Amino acid sequence: xxxxxxxxxxxxxxxxxxxxxxxxxxxxxxxxxxxxxxxxxxxxxxxxxxxxxxxxxxxxxxxxxxxxxxxxxxxxxxxxxxxxxxxxxxxxxxxxxxxxxxxxxxxxxxxxxxxxxxxxxxxxxxxxxxxxxxxxxxxxxxxxxxxxxxxxxxxxxxxxxxxxxxxxxxxxxxxxxxxxxxxxxxxxxxxxxxxxxxxxxxxxxxxxxxxxxxxxxxxxxxxxxxxxxxxxxxx
Amino acid sequence: xxxxxxxxxxxxxxxxxxxxxxxxxxxxxxxxxxxxxxxxxxxxxxxxxxxxxxxxxxxxxxxxxxxxxxxxxxxx
Numbered sequence: 001x002x003x004x005x006x007x008x009x010x011x012x013x014x015x016x017x018x019x020x021x022x023x024x025x026x027x028x029x030x031x032x033x034x035x036x037x038x039x040x041x042x043x044x045x046x047x048x049x050x051x052x053x054x055x056x057x058x059x060x061x062x063x064x065x066x067x068x069x070x071x072x073x074x075x076x077x078x079x080x081x082x083x084x085x086x087x088x089x090x091x092x093x094x095x096x097x098x099x100x101x102x103x104x105x106x107x108x109x110x111x112x113x114x115x116x117x118x119x120x121x122x123x124x125x126x127x128x129x130x131x132x133x134x135x136x137x138x139x140x141x142x143x144x145x146x147x148x149x150x151x152x153x154x155x156x157x158x159x160x161x162x163x164x165x166x167x168x169x170x171x172x173x174x175x176x177x178x179x180x181x182x183x184x185x186x187x188x189x190x191x192x193x194x195x196x197x198x199x200x201x202x203x204x205x206x207x208x209x210x211x212x213x214x215x216x217x218x219x220x221x222x223x224x225x226x227x228x229x230x231x232x233x234x235x
Numbered sequence: 236x237x238x239x240x241x242x243x244x245x246x247x248x249x250x251x252x253x254x255x256x257x258x259x260x261x262x263x264x265x266x267x268x269x270x271x272x273x274x275x276x277x278x279x280x281x282x283x284x285x286x287x288x289x290x291x292x293x294x295x296x297x298x299x300x301x302x303x304x305x306x307x308x309x310x311x
Contacts (some may be wrong), residue, residue: 124238
């Protein structure tokens with residue numbers, strides 16, 4: 001009974017935190033000056049002929065990217081599915097985005113990963129949805145592209161659409177990933193790379209090489225976004 | 236070819252081992268290193284190549300090579 005009471009209490013707290021997070025996200029997001037500085041043609045091509053893609057960027061850009069993707073989803077331009085961990089952080093993320101109609105799948109590479117990857121795979125192949133897959137999530141190592149995202153691209157035949165995000169002025173949180181929170185009215189730069197298809201017939205060595213290439217690509221896009229607003233990578 | 240033999244070949248390919256090395260008691264994660272991405276490949280290959288469908292509950296119950304063979308035995 002005590003556990004149930006604690007659980008209810010925790011659920012209420014997460015609900016309050018989710019409401020607060022939505023409010024902060026909208027209040028801040030509406031003040032940001034978001035500019036696609038590179039690769040707009042890749043997004044335009046996707047919006048002109050919608051098809052599932054795997055949206056990828058580094059974990060500490062999750063807040064920075066949130067308003068950008070929320071706006072695309074809200075305008076009906078892109079159907080997005082989100083992978084959220086089974087932790088309390090994941091519950092918070094789920095509640096924040098569920099309110100905005102963004103479907104979430106719970107799980108990670110460490111917990112519930114098999115089912116979560118299958119659910120994401122189905123969301124792509126049967127639902128035609130585009131998942132946000134953060135390749136260094138949910139707990140790092142920071143800026144390390146995990147092979148699961150490449151395998152998802154292989155098996156679903158959906159390309160990875162890589163993004164770099166950077167804010168000119170921002171705060172960093174003390175989390176493992178040094179999460180970036182852009183300051184009000186700051187400039188946000190977005191870089192978008194070419195869609196990346198991953199061949200299903202790769203050997204394990206070739207897949208590892210592909211993983212490294214994708215990691216370098218995401219690093220490069222992020223650095224170019226940072227350069228365009230004069231920001232530096234938080235480490 | 237026997238469906239269980241074919242399944243063993245698929246498991247062996249994903250695990251990077253020979254079919255003869257596999258034992259029913261082998262755990263997919265601990266003994267064969269089949270992590271979540273490899274498990275996704277394994278499930279999709281089993282479905283595609285054996286022409287079967289595996290539900291989430293059935294997939295979640297597959298912890299060992301024997302579990303996979305048992306599932307194929309019961310679904311045959």
